[in-house]
Amino acid sequence: MAPPPAPQTMKERILATADKLFYLQGIRAIGVDTIAAEIGISKRTLYNHFPSKDALIAAYLERRFVAPRPSDKPPAEQILATFDSLERRFAAKDFRGCPFVNAVAELGPTDRAVKKIAIAFKESRRVWFRDRLNELGVADAEALATQLVLLVDGSIAQDLVRDDPAMARAAKEAAKVLLRNAGVDVGVR
Amino acid sequence: MAPPPAPQTMKERILATADKLFYLQGIRAIGVDTIAAEIGISKRTLYNHFPSKDALIAAYLERRFVAPRPSDKPPAEQILATFDSLERRFAAKDFRGCPFVNAVAELGPTDRAVKKIAIAFKESRRVWFRDRLNELGVADAEALATQLVLLVDGSIAQDLVRDDPAMARAAKEAAKVLLRNAGVDVGVR
DNA sequence: TTTTGGTTACACAGACCTGTGTAATTAGGC
DNA sequence: GCCTAATTACACAGGTCTGTGTAACCAAAA
Incomplete structure (x- = not known):
């Protein structure tokens, strides 16, 4: 039924490893040598891809940048499930x-490409909230969607420095x- | 009346320049050479301080890490003024x-010292909100203070990537x- | 078998980084 | 004038980084 486990392409292996290292340790902190070594390939191969x-x-x-998969749950539940x-x-x-x-914080105002992707991602999340709110018939869905993404990003920033998952619960209550x-x-209530 | 412009100490000049460059371009992106060159001093002098x-x-x-100066305005106004x-x-x-x-995003989980300062800063802001809320007699000041800092940090993160000051207004409305x-x-209302 | 394409090992250029060593220079306090 | 302390210029060690050049290798397809 399920297709046999697709033999991971070299490109995917590189990307998966880069993802792990970039995300956990920072983009500037990780050199291409480190990524290649982690996979056990030569740097040349990486630069071939x-x-x-x-x-x-x-x-x-x-x-x-993966889109959230559609759900058949009621929109209000979907929104709150985000925080869970x-x-x-x-x-x-x-x-x-x-x-x-x-990435934006790290690569600074220099890197236009990075910023562009980041903006697109943030906007996609806001639009997702807005669409759910429209399904609920909320009057000013645009404004409320923006407020919800503030709570999401706020809790992420707080958890990043404090390592406190309760930030997500606080965001949910708000x-x-x-x-x-x-x-x-x-x-x- | 005003004291004569205090002759900036060398240490302060270094710190002020480091602040500008670190903040605007990132800590890892700026070398000590760059800071020294910007002031017009030798790298040796920097390392002497x-x-x-x-x-x-x-x-x-x-x-x-500067504490917000005390205000005699009503607490509710003070809180909302934060967003202005x-x-x-x-x-x-x-x-x-x-x-x-x-700094935490950039220096990663490695740097304990940086994380410690960041945690202290975030907590101080939360406590400031909590104290104002207590002055207002709010029941669960702790929880609400946390929610308010989520809005603050959320709008900061959003503005960082989107360059949209309206994020602060959205946070204020929330x-x-x-x-x-x-x-x-x-x-x- | 021969060809082809991806891969490897490895050296290397050129840049940048942090941090140190040193001797000459400057400026102020006495 | 003299002493002290900070500062300077400058070289350099030792490390890291990105990216390239090259020749050998291996496997599968033709």
Whole structure:
């Protein structure tokens, strides 16, 4: 039924390893040598698949840019589930904040390409919230969606420095207040 | 009346320059040579004042750690004014996110010293909100204070990638809802 | 078998980094 | 004038980084 485990292409192996190292230790902190050594390939092979480290960085971020899969749960539940999933990710010891925000923070105002991807990602998340809110018939879905992404990114930043998964719960409680204030039913208070 | 412009000590000049460069371009992106050259001093002089770059980084962050000055305005106003001040900072072209979050993102899980300072800073901000909320007699000041810092850090992260000062206004509106929900009078809706 | 394409080992250029060593120079306090 | 302390110029060690050049190798396809 399931297709046989697709033999990972070399490119994918490189990307997966770059992802792990870049995300956990920082993009500037990891050299291409380190990535190649981790896989056990030569640096030459890596450069045969990516013309430069910058290209690898861009591919790393693009690979992180996955759309949330559609759900058939009620929109309000979907929204709140976001924060539960956040809490689970915070609890994992390999959580290190938002890769897009981190990349922008690290690579600075220099790197236009990185910033562009980060903006697209953030906007996609905001739009996802907005669409769910529209399904709920919320009046100013745009504004509320923005407020919800603030809670998401705020809890991520806080957890990054404090390592406290409770930040996700705090964000969820705040989100409930905002939703209720917009007329959304989020269960008994 | 005003004291004569205190002749900036060498140490302060170094710190001020390190601050500008570290903050705007990133800590890893700036070498000590660059800092010395920017001031027009020799690298040797810099190392006479700071034993290592790590020490300079720590001093940079500690210098950024300034307590908000006490105000005699009503607590609710003080809280909301936080977001106005945030909006002004976002509008400045030299805003580049929270230096503490950026440092943690950049220097990774490696640097304990940096993380420690960042945690202390974030906690001090939370406590400041909590104290204002207690003055207002809010029931669960701890929880609400946490939610407010989420909005602050969320808007900072969003502005970092999107360069959109409106994030501060969105955070302020959300804060108003949360405050009103806690029984605080924040003016007519 | 021969060809082809990806891979490896390895050296290397050129740049940048942190940190040190040293001797000459400057400037202020006495 | 003299002493002291900071500063300077400058070289350099030792490390890291990105990216390239090259010749050998291996496996599978033709």
